[in-house]
Amino acid sequence: MAKLFLVRHGQSLWNLENRFTGLHDVDLTPLGIAEAKHAGYLLSEESLQIAFTSRLNRAQHTLNIILDVTGNAEIPIIIDPALNERGYGKLEGLNKEETAILYGEEQVWQWRRSYHSRPPGGESLQDTFERVVPYFINFILPQLQLGRNVLIVAHGNSLRALIMHLEKLSVSAIIDREIPTGIPSCYRFMMDASFLQVPIVFPRESKNSFSP
Template sequence: MSKYKLVMLRHGEGAWNIENRFCSWVDQKLSEDGLREAEMCGKHLKSLGFEFDLVCTSVLSRSIQTAWLIMQELGQEWVPVRSSWRLNERHYGALIGLNRAELALNHGEEQVKIWRRSYDVAPPPIDESHPYYQEIHTDRRYTCCDIQKDKLPKSESLKQVLERLLPYWNEEIAPEIKKGKRVLISAHGNSTRALLKHLEGISDEAIINHTLPTGVPVLLELDENLRAVKPHEFLGDQQAIQAAIKKVEDQGKVKPVDN
């Protein structure tokens, strides 16, 4: 029986979503469309009467900006916001900054799909010669984490994302939900996939077929043990949502040559 509702989402579109580059731990802001997506998301949640008591975000600006815009539209700016690196996007390692369509051309679409959507394959790790290594790994926000900076990931599979996310879910979010707090999680494509996998019991094989669009709220109904009682529901225009999912999936395909 459904006892609790949880709303999660992947932030609105960021600049590198448009350029089709792996953004991951690079701290890109929302694009103009991304700002609008977050506002629309807030308006939609308001029209459905949602109220929240706690907002959780990653430490990346695009997830925090999205949460603010939603809470502003809801008129609930006063609600506490907690941010943790454990909700960050998956660390895409050496692939960070690379264009997906170019990678598909060089390595094949199947390999790109495995890197993007498989459960236990991690991309090659980032090293100090990578153009975004310094920007990410010397950033002050990662000196305030609950693990030492040199223990932070240098690349992650979805499985590893779930392993670093679960302690935060179990210790910081789940107890609040069980106290009756209504929680909004503003996160990323792959950190949200990892949590959905856990809560819905999606198999290691089936998770490859789950992709999240930007700026669309995902509703989960949970039982007293915080297990999903039914599959998650995307809130909004279902046709538009399916088109947005296909657009994200197609980012990993070779771009047709313009004639």
């Protein structure tokens, strides 16, 4: 049975500065590069046949590092904006703590964590779900049905939307779901077309060479 691997990109420059990033195309920090290398190490004993990522540099950079570390640099890579991060509209570039002072903590919490609420000029998690999941069903799922192991490197909210679909989570259940940077998760594609989250088989030898 095929496996689906999900990785959120490594720490970005605006993650470090606690800014709303959204569709702004920032790159990885030294820590983010180290996280990507470590993710590659954690996946080094897994077989990968095809990879999907967004159009944003932080995701593509993370993917390229993972594929280099795992020795899979030659596998097909599909880049599509459907996997982009959720757009934060007018909030992009703003510091999150300062934004909470400006608009109020409750309002900013609703924009960040709720399913339906849109920030000014941006997308809700529902909007993100409605572009990520159809893309997954139409383009990624067929690869799994062919028995190919798939790696997706994307973003916190595009992956939250996909996980909501894979795990059949409710609107209330997805609110508290956190996606850490650079930590792979794995789902096995089952014969009944469902997905079962399974642990990744970690490499036998410990390595400590991925510090920034």
